[in-house]
Amino acid sequence: MAKATTTIRQVLNYQPHRAAWFAANQTLFNQIAAFYFEVIQAHEKVLDLSNKDALTALEMLTHATKKNPIPVMPLAALGAAIPAMFRRAAINAALGSARSFSSHLQKWRKRKEKAMAKGKTFTERPPVPPRTWNKSVPFYAGQWKERSASSIVLKVWTGSCWSWIKVRITGRELPPDAEIGSPSLIGRGKEWWLHTPIEKHFSSPAPIEKQVTTNAHTTICAVDLNLNEQTAVCTIQTVEGTILATRFIGGGREISGFRKKQLGRIARNRRKTGIIAEGEQDNAALWRKLGHRDEDLAHRVSARIVQFAKAHGATVLVFEHLGHLKPEKGKYSRRGNSKRAFWMKGRILRYAKYKAYHEGILTSRVNPRNTSRECARCYGVVVRYQQGQPAQGYTPGVPLVLCPQCAMKGNADRNASLVIGQRLIARYGQASQEKPPTPLLRQERGEKSPGVAVCQDAKGQEEPSLLQAGHADSNEHGTAQDVSLRMDEHSSDILRQLRFPCE
Numbered sequence: 097m098a099k100a101t102t103t104i105r106q107v108l109n110y111q112p113h114r115a116a117w118f119a120a121n122q123t124l125f126n127q128i129a130a131f132y133f134e135v136i137q138a139h140e141k142v143l144d145l146s147n148k149d150a151l152t153a154l155e156m157l158t159h160a161t162k163k164n165p166i167p168v169m170p171l172a173a174l175g176a177a178i179p180a181m182f183r184r185a186a187i188n189a190a191l192g193s194a195r196s197f198s199s200h201l202q203k204w205r206k207r208k209e210k211a212m213a214k215g216k217t218f219t220e221r222p223p224v225p226p227r228t229w230n231k232s233v234p235f236y237a238g239q240w241k242e243r244s245a246s247s248i249v250l251k252v253w254t255g256s257c258w259s260w261i262k263v264r265i266t267g268r269e270l271p272p273d274a275e276i277g278s279p280s281l282i283g284r285g286k287e288w289w290l291h292t293p294i295e296k297h298f299s300s301p302a303p304i305e306k307q308v309t310t311n312a313h314t315t316i317c318a319v320d321l322n323l324n325e326q327t328a329v330c331t332i333q334t335v336e337g338t339i340l341a342t343r344f345i346g347g348g349r350e351i352s353g354f355r356k357k358q359l360g361r362i363a364r365n366r367r368k369t370g371i372i373a374e375g376e377q378d379n380a381a382l383w384r385k386l387g388h389r390d391e392d393l394a395h396r397v398s399a400r401i402v403q404f405a406k407a408h409g410a411t412v413l414v415f416e417h418l419g420h421l422k423p424e425k426g427k428y429s430r431r432g433n434s435k436r437a438f439w440m441k442g443r444i445l446r447y448a449k450y451k452a453y454h455e456g457i458l459t460s461r462v463n464p465r466n467t468s469r470e471c472a473r474c475y476g477v478v479v480r481y482q483q484g485q486p487a488q489g490y491t492p493g494v495p496l497v498l499c500p501q502c503a504m505k506g507n508a509d510r511n512a513s514l515v516i517g518q519r520l521i522a523r524y525g526q527a528s529q530e531k532p533p534t535p536l537l538r539q540e541r542g543e544k545s546p547g548v549a550v551c552q553d554a555k556g557q558e559e560p561s562l563l564q565a566g567h568a569d570s571n572e573h574g575t576a577q578d579v580s581l582r583m584d585e586h587s588s589d590i591l592r593q594l595r596f597p598c599e
C-alpha cells in the first residue's frame with residue numbers, strides 16, 4: 097500500500113478574547129520546546145536514539161513520577177503542570193529541531209576539516225541553535241475531542257489555567273475515508289487556523305518499468321513545458337505508440353506580460369530611490385504580488401496536467417529534465433521574466449508529480465537533449481519555422497514543425513511532447529532487449545571482488561538472491577553501457593553486504 101498526505105486548512109471562528117488564549121498556549125508550547133532543546137544539548141547521546149526511545153529518555157530526565165521522583169532537569173521548574181500529550185508534542189518539536197541543528201553542525205565540521213586539510217582558510221560561520229521559538233502547537237489525541245464538520249473542542253492554556261474550549265470551524269471538510277492526523281493550531285496574521293494532516297491509502301502503482309514492459313496498453317501522458325504561450329503541451333500515447341489525445345495549456349503570454357509590468361515597476365522604483373537597503377526587501381508588495389501570481393499559475397497548470405492524464409487513464413506522467421537556466425541578455429524586466437519562467441517550469445513539475453501521486457500516477461523524467469529537433473514519427477531531424485515563412489532551418493521557439501524525411505507536419509511543442517513520451521518507452525524497450533545474461537554478470541563480479549574470497553560461506557549462501565536483486569535493478573536505465581556501469585555499483589553493494597558478517 098502507498099500513502100499520500102495532504103493538509104486540510106480550516107479557519108476558526110471564536111470570541112475575540114480567545115485569540116489571546118491561543119497565543120498564550122503557543123508561547124507555553126515554545127517555552128517547553130526550548131527547554132527540551134537545552135536538555136538535548138546537555139545530553140547529546142539522546143540524538144542517537146529513535147524518536148520513541150529519545151522521548152522516553154527525555155521524560156526520564158525531566159518528568160517526576162513515583163519511580164523517578166527526582167529527575168535531573170525537572171520540567172516542573174517551568175511552573176504550570178503540563179498535560180502529558182502537550183509535553184510529548186513539545187519534546188518531538190524539540191527533537192526535530194535538535195536533529196536538524198546537529199546534522200547542520202556535523203556537515204559544517206566536515207567542510208571545515210576538508211578545508212583545513214587542504215590548507216585553505218575557512219571563514220564560514222558555524223550554524224547556531226534557534227534563538228527564538230515560534231512553532232505551532234499540534235494537538236495530540238487527548239488534547240482535542242468532539243470534532244464534527246463544524247466544530248471542535250480543544251484543550252488550551254489560557255495563560256492562567258488549562259481549559260476546554262469549543263471553536264467553530266469553516267472551510268473545506270475532511271474527506272470521509274481519510275485517516276486523520278493530529279491537528280495543529282496555526283496563527284496567521286490575526287486569524288487562527290486549524291491544519292489537519294490527512295493520510296490517504298491506496299494500492300501502490302506498479303513500478304514504471306513493469307507497467308511499460310509488461311502491458312502494451314499502458315497509457316502515458318508526456319508533457320513538454322515551455323516558456324512561450326503554451327505553458328504545457330500534453331500528449332497521451334500507449335506503449336505501443338498509438339496517440340490518443342493532445343492538450344494545450346496556455347497562459348504563458350498573460351503571465352509574461354504581467355511579470356514584465358511588475359518587474360518594470362520595480363526597476364523604475366529602484367532607479368528613483370537610487371539605493372537599496374541591505375538585508376531588507378525593497379518593493380515588498382510588488383514582489384509578493386509577482387510571487388503569488390507565479391505560484392497560482394503553477395498550481396493551476398499542474399492540476400490541469402494531472403486532470404488530463406487522469407481523464408485519459410494515463411498511469412505514468414513523463415517530463416524532460418529541466419537542465420540549467422540560460423541567462424538572457426537585455427533589460428532587467430526581460431532577464432527577470434525569463435528567470436521566473438524557468439523557475440515556474442520547476443514548480444509545475446514538482447506540483448504535478450505530487451498531485452499525480454495522489455491519483456496513483458507515477459512521474460518520470462527523460463533526457464531533454466534535442467527533444468524539439470527530433471521527429472516523433474521517424475526520428476529524423478525536423479525543420480522549425482513560422483507561419484507564412486519558408487519551411488527551412490531551425491528557429492527556436494516558433495510554433496510549426498515539418499519533417500523533410502516523412503513529411504510529418506504540425507505543432508512543434510506537440511511533436512516535442514510526443515518525443516518525450518517515446519524516450520520513456522525507448523528507455524525500457526532497450527534495456528529489456530540488451531539485458532545481459534546472468535553468467536556474464538557473475539563473471540564480471542568475480543573479477544572485481546577480491547574481498548569476497550575471505551568469506552566464501554557467506555558468498556555461497558547469499559549470492560543468488562542478491563544477484564537477482566541487483567540484476568533487476570540494472571534494467572531500469574537505458575543503454576547497455578548504463579547497465580554495465582550499474583553492475584559495478586551493485587557488485588560493490590554486494591561486497592559490502594557480504595563482507596559485513598565476517599568482520
Ligand SMILES: [Zn+2]
Binds near residue numbers: 472474476503
Ligand atoms: Zn519524420
